[in-house]
Amino acid sequence: MNYITDPLTFTFFLQALAASAIVGLVCAVVGSFMVLRGLAFMGDALSHSAFPGVVVAYMIQAPFYLGASIAAVGTALAIGWVTRQGKIRSDTAIGVLFAAMFAFGIFLFSLIPNYVGDLFGFLFGNVLGIGLSDLVSLAILGALxxxxxxxxxxxxxxxxxxxxGAAASGLPVGRLDYLLLALIALTIVISLQSVGIILVVAMLVTPAATAQLISKxxxxxxxxxxxxxxxxxVIGLYFSFWLNSASGATVVLVESTVFVVVLLRMTVVSRHPAESGSEAGSAEAAAGSAAAAQID
Amino acid sequence: MTNARSGPVPNEALPGAGPVSTGHAGGIEGRTAARPQPGHPGLPGQTTAAEVVGRDLVSDCPSGSGAGVRMEAVGEPCPAVSLVDVRAGYGDRVALESVNLEVPLGALVAVVGPNGGGKSTLLKLIAGMLKPWEGTIEVLGASAGREARRVAYVPQAELVDWSFPVNVWTVAMMGRYPRLGPLRQPGRADHDAVATALERVGMADRAHSPIGALSGGQRRRAFLARALAAEVDLYLLDEPVTGVDVPTQEAIMELLGGEAEKGKAVVATTHDLGAAVRHFRSVVAINRRIVASGPSDIVTRPEVLAETYGGHLLFLGGNMGILDDSHHHDDPSGRERHYHEDGGGR
Structure with missing residues (x-):
């Protein structure tokens, strides 16, 4: 038995690998902007607010991408608009809208008479159930x-x-903000099938947070x-295959483990700057501890 | 006093250098609703808050005949910035009202005033980032924000995320982004402009340092390089010399003075009245409205100080006073604490 090559004989596993890699890449790129913008909470909110869109799409037998996109992008724009009015803080606006949207999803879900296993798939993700057509749309949206x-x-x-500074020199910062929110919403939509609504925020935030610890x-x-x-x-999927564990959760746990290891490593380095010797090392350590402080 | 300015034109119009208040190569004109103040006729080169209501300064307009000519003697001015009856604020809180101000090209203007007095708000209005409730704002011949690519804005240091993973070169290159547009990548001209700007601010050797590894003065130089690389006609700088060492202050102001000599307009806020007098040719004192404007040494006048800083000023007699302003209390780490006007209302 070969732990590496055996799973590759299954088509569903190969498709899952491709889907996870695409989702992981898109999430990490968009997540990098999110982390530096302080929008991690926004990512969590948008993924939850996609839920009613998914449920409605299921009920009317429309493609779930469509329902989720409309709900998530709509919520993103609504949060942006409410915040720009300046009456309440953005985190308050996010808290109100995201809970309302998720509650609406659960409300609709509870109205569906029969048990619907697929919807649980959207809550927790099931990358092993991704088909070829899903993979194609994923690739197209990811490339977009x-x-x-x-x-x-x-x-x-x-x-x-x-x-x-950007606004003063003529960049349309307001429109770029909305665009970033729309990109986050779209990224969440394409990630729903593989990691699920509840865990997608980790795919967005954790790789960027890890990278922030070590990049200048x-x-x-x-x-x-x-x-x-x-x-x-990829590592997470192998674990998931051999342990028969939930794919989305396993992937997130692998990413979180990498983050913790890097964080501990950087903390040790910044506690003992003399060990790292070179000037670059201590600068890196300073950057690491600054990033760690931010994450705290 | 050190003359921190340099440039192709020798500056004979330094504030306080002689009875030449009319001889500014660049200045501002404030038409304010300031209450008339008792004048100080015995002080040459100084102007009271009431006197500066009239035009008393000169720009480098093509129509002008150079330094030493009063604005009203010449034809129409070519203001870089012009605010008429501006009233603005945040939410339902008024930050500035009855603001009438004209800054010609070639001016080097300090905006002084207490915390919460509207200094940063004035810059944001000029930059077009904040829309006035009432009144009109023209910048470089168009409504504020329209000619944004000819404007560089340097934010207060404490509003910048210094842990952001970006190096000095990239920060300076950002000054080129607006003119490049989304589809073009920086080319030879952009690289040259950035290299020149970094050279001018003395940061060429730190081009590849992450901004988090820089000292306060170096960070300010990096942002100044961004403004220079943008090759603009109007510089808006929020507290450019706050919390930086004296050599850096001198270097920054020398560069800005040079830009003014070339006909660019420079508007910078500062809470450091000494710096305003030493380094700037003109000053606008604001406390929710324009209290006084004129040659920069007017800020040493008790009546201007009193009206600008109100109860925060303790008179010791004569022309001596102490400002009870939080900006003037350094904390032990040497960094300054700031309580800004846009913090409380939101």
């Missing part, structure tokens, strides 16, 4: 998200780093996050 980020890389970077430039941060985002799901 990454392509948009690549096209507007400079603008998104400037607006993320210094929104005031934004480009490198995204590359490291993307690498973690591709490799961890």
């Amino acid at each position: 998200v990454i392509g948009t980020v690549a096209l507007l890389w400079k603008e998104l970077l400037f607006a993320t780093f210094d929104p005031l 430039s934004f480009g490198r941060l995204v590359v490291i996050a993307g690498t973690i985002g591709v490799i961890c799901p």
Whole structure:
């Protein structure tokens, strides 16, 4: 028995690997902007608010991508709009809207007379159930998200780093904000099948948070996050296959383990800066401890 | 006093250098509703809050005949910034009202005033980031925000996330992004502009340092490089010399003075009245409205100080006063605490 090659003889496993790698990559790239923008909570909110869209799509037999997209993008724009009115803080707006949307999803779900196993799949993810057509739409949507980020890389970077300076020099920071929210919503939608509504925030945030601990430039941060985002799901899927554990949860646990290991490593380095010797080492340690403080 | 300015034109119009209040190569004109103040006729080169209601300064407009000519003697000015009857605020809290201000190209203007007095708000209005409730704001001949690519804005240091993974080169290159647009990548000209800007601020050797590893002064230089690389006509800087060492202050102000000499307009907030007098040619003192404007040494006048800082000012007699302003209490780490006007209302 070969632990590595045996699962590869199954088509569903190969498709799951491809789907997880795509989802992991897209989540990590978009998540990098989210983490630096302080939008982690927003990611959690948007994934939960996709739920009623999924349920409605199920009820009317529409493609779930459509229902989830409408619900998530709609909520993202609503949060952005409510926040821009300046009457309440954005985290308050997020808290109100996301709980309401998720409650609406559960309400609709409870109205469905028969037990529906697929919907649980959307809550917790089931990447092993992804078919070829799912994989194709996943790849197309993923390419769309990454392509948009690549096209507007400079603008998104400037607006993320210094929104005031970017706005003053003529970048449409408001529209870029909405675009980023829409990209987050779309990323969540394409991730729902593999990791599920409840865990997708980890796919978005954890690789970027790990990369933030060890990178000094934004480009490198995204590359490291993307690498973690591709490799961890592959490892997680093997664990899931051999342990017969839930795929989404296993992938998230692998990513979280990597984060904790890197965090502990950076903490040790920053506690003993003399050990690292070089100037670069201590700068890295300083960056690490700053990032760790932020995550706390 | 050190003359921190340099440039192709020798500056003979330093505030306090002589009775030449009319001889500014660049200045501002504030048409304010300031209450008339008792004048100090015996002080050459100084202007009372009431006197500066009239036009008293000069720009580098093509129509002007150079330094030393009063604005009203020439044709129309070419203001970089013009605010007329502006009233603005956040939520339902008024931050600024009755603001009438004109800043010509070539001006080097300090905006002074107490915390919460509206300094940063004024910059945001000029930058087009905050829309006025009433009044009109024209910047570089168009409504505020329209000519944004000709404007560089440097935020307060404490509003920047210094743990952001970005290096000095990239920060400076950001100044080029607006003119590049989404589809174009930085080319030769952009690289040259960034390299030149980093050279000018003395940060060429730190180009690849992450901003988190820089000192306070170096961080300010990096942002100034971004503004220079953008090759703009109007610089808006929020507290550019706050909390930086004196050599850096001098270097930054020398560069900004040079830009003003080239006909660019520079508007910078500062809570450091000494820096305002030393480094700027003109000053606007604001406390929810324009209290006074004119040559920068007007901020040493008791009546201007009193009206600008109100109860925060303790008079010791003569022209001596102490400002009871939180900006002036350094904390032990050497960094300054800030209580800004847009913190409380939201």
